[in-house]
Amino acid sequence: MRFVFTPPAEIATGLLTLPWQEPLEEWDDDRIVEIAQRGISRHIVRFVVDNGRVYALKEIDERLARREFKLLRELDELEIPAVKVLGVVVDRGDDLDAILVTEFLDFSSSYRALFSHPRGPAPTGRLLDALVELLVRLHLAGFYWGDCSLSNTLFRQDAGTLKAYLVDTETAELHASLSDGQREDDLTRAFERVGGELFDLEAGGLLPEGIDPIEVAEEVGKRYAKLWEEITHDEVFRPEEQRYRIGERLRRLNELGFDADEVELLTQGDKVRLRIRTRVGEPGHERWLLYGKVGIVAEELQARALLNDMASFRGHLQQKEGRPVSEAEAAQRWLASEYAPVIAAIPGNLRGRLAPAEIFYEILTHRWYLSEAAGRDVGTRVASKSYFDNILPKVPAGLTEVVDPELGHTVPEGSPPHVPD
Template sequence: MRYLFRPPGTDGARLLALPWQLPLEEWPPELLLEVPQRGISRHVVRFVAEQGRVFALKEISEHLARHEYALLAEFEAEGLPSVSVLGVCVDRPHGQDAILVTRYLEYSMSYRYLFSRPSARQSVDQLMDTLVVLLVRLHLAGVFWGDCSLSNTLFRLDAGALAAHLVDAETAERHPQLSRGQRHYDLDLARERVGAELLDLQFGGLLPDGVDPIEVADSLQGRYASLWDEVTHEEVFRTDEQRYRVAERLQRLNDLGFDVGEIELVTDDEGARLRVETRVSAPGQHRRELMRLTGLEVQENQARRLLNDLRSFRAYLEQKEGRPVSEPVAGARWLAEVYQPVIESIPAELAGRLAPAEVFHEVLEHRWFLSEKAGRDVGTTAAARSYLRNVLPSTPEELTTPSVIATRP
């Protein structure tokens, strides 16, 4: 029996004492963690928690396990939105299948969990758009998924929006570039699987009234075609328009959540032709900026929102002190005087309900709501106090909440 894990570090070593020689179905219940409302899987999947970290274990054939292990490692290295692979256990006794180990995506939710929440704010349209963004990212990277579905996707809140991450890559194929036929076949497979999953939700009474599962699944094609055209089409315009038209196109791509690589601009007597290489990695402009100024590592939309608050705070400081305040100084003071006090005020019993940056984003939303109601700016401190008392307690405990992990069956 062999257990390979990457990178060679503490996470892999923590799991060495698990009973790898036994079929997953026979593992002692006290070792396992129950995950509510997880997606449907064709294979035996179990979850374990070690020292506050959660890991997903899937039992599949060795060939598929090695294939998925290699692909997920590639995806992670390239910044594609997928779960992080940790290891694979092969050559198990009595000809048993291999076990693939991935790190559970913190603060993530399955589609079933999203629909089962009484206070769910994510619409079916938002879920479909998020899934399409993930599929387009993969296709731009030359990845044929082959099993695109809601069950094989995890969703995370990112400043109120959703971000999708691939979970299952056992059927995925990597190519230098996908043909139009490959992309559309992958999309057809996605439409079939999503339609079946939404019908299952409807039969379970979880789908909102008035939502037609087949109609929603069929809408994937139009959503995909629109997004694919936006991120890949070649734009033609007059030469005297090129400066603002290039900036406009790049801003649209950034707003859609895509980074831009190489830009090719060809001019001739007829005008200018713009070709943009759209990067497939997770966008990072705002994340990198926030990291540079504060050291915080968050998701892209969260970073954009936090940066806006930081800039507003910087303007306030300059007005109050009557002198310019540099970005690094404003970043350090915002972190110490605005962000950290909010995060540190979260009661212990509520910690982990949402990612800290998501909590701060929601506090800003709550501040806007309270200020509109009061007709004046109520301030972040008062908004945080109200949010922590009246809003956050209604947010369900997520899998990564320490208290949930500590009380696993």
Template structure:
């Protein structure tokens, strides 16, 4: 047998003792763990834990395993939203298929849970928009997915919204650019698969009666085209408008969660033409800023919400002290005096139900709700007590695994 891991460090070494020579279906249950709310796969998939981390093991033909391994490594290096690949095991005895190893995406949820669980009924179109955004990101990067579906996607809460991650890249292809025809075919496949998946949920009575599977699926191409045009179209305007029109266009792209690369502005006597190169990398402006100030690594929408609270706390410190507070000092004080005490107030029996940053976001939302009811600001700690007592216990234990929860930590 041969193993290929990236990077070849202690993380991989902890997995080498597993019985790679045996078919995955025959592995001892003591070596495996149950992952809540896992999706459906056409391959044999099992989950194992090592050194406090959880890994997904998928049995697949060696050429496909090598292809998927290489693509997922590329995606991770470029910041595309996808699961993180660790390695492959090939040349297994008795002509067995290869095993692809990916890192389990903590706090992720399958579409089956999201459409049938307690968080499902809000607005299914939001989940569809998240899938569409992922497909646009891939197409901007020259990636033809070939198997875009809800089953091949995982979703994570991000400050009340969702972020989608590609899980399966067996059929994906990488090109310098994608033609309109190639993109259209990918979108049409996604529409068919999403419709079939939702109809399957409907037949199993796992879908809310108010949700029309065909209506949702048929809206996917329309939503895709609207987003694609917004982030790629050229704009033409009068020369005297160029300053404000360029700023407005860049702001719209940023608000959609995309980064801006090269800008081409061609002016003439008749006006100006603007072309914007939209970067394919996962959005990160707020994430990078939060890491710089606090060391916290969270998702982009979460980072924006946390930064807003940090700046409010900085203003409070300056008003109370009567002098300016450097942003690095404010970041450290907010982390130790606000964020850590709030997430630390979650009792052990409720830990792991939501990502810590999502807990903090929901506490802020709950504070606003309670204050609206009371007619005055109830304060953070009243909101924390009420949230822990009345809201968080209603969130099912589905977003992470016991072994991961036992090893979760926060920056100090």
């Protein structure tokens, strides 16, 4: 038996003691957990908890396992949203496939879970936007998916929107760049897969009335074409316009989460053609800015909302105290008096429903609505109590809540699994 792990492998050394020489389906170990609202897989997939972390184990042919291991590592290097691969276990014994080990994506949901327990209107549009953005990012990086579908994607909340993460690369291929034919093939497969998945939801009574699976599946191609055109098209303008037009185009790209890899200006008579070679953007500036200031890990839109609240808090401090307050001081005081108390006050039985940054974002939104109704600012503490009493309990248990087989109920993310005496 051989273990091939990515560094730092020491974070999961406890996994080495699992019964690897037995079929995954037959494992009987205290560390095995069941994931609430998990998606559908054509392979045997089980989940284990080790040292406070949850890992997904997929039993698969060795050739495919090694290939997926390699592709997921390459996606990580390209900074494409995808699950993190930890390792692959091979030579487990006669007639036993390899096992691919990936880190579980905390605070994520499957498309089935989002339709089963919708918050507000059906999530169809947000799901499609997230899936299309992921597909465009993959294609810009030269990555042919080969099986673009909702089933092969997990979704995280990001300040009211969804962010898609790729979880299956069995059919994928990485190239220097993709031809139009390869991109069209991916879109054709996406149309077929998404339509089939929505028909499946319809058969199970999970698809809201009025949603046509075919029309929704066709939207994938339409939204993809619109986004692809926006980030790859050439612009033509007069020479005297070029400075502000280039800046305007680059800002639009950045707002969409993409960067310019190469900017080319071509003179055509009395006009200038702007041609931009686009690449996937680096991890969001605001995410890193928030982390650098106060050490909070968040998605990009969450980070933007928290930074805005921090800036508002700084202005409040300066007005109240009649003196300049530095960004560093304001950030630390905001963390201590605004963010940390709210997160600490999350009821224990509701921890794990949403990421802490998403909860704080939703409380900020809730505070705005309460303040509008009251005609005054009600404050974060009042808004958070109202949110914990009336809104968070209605949020469905996410994939981050694992079912403890001994206790028979869900355990909040970060809680240790029950170990029998």
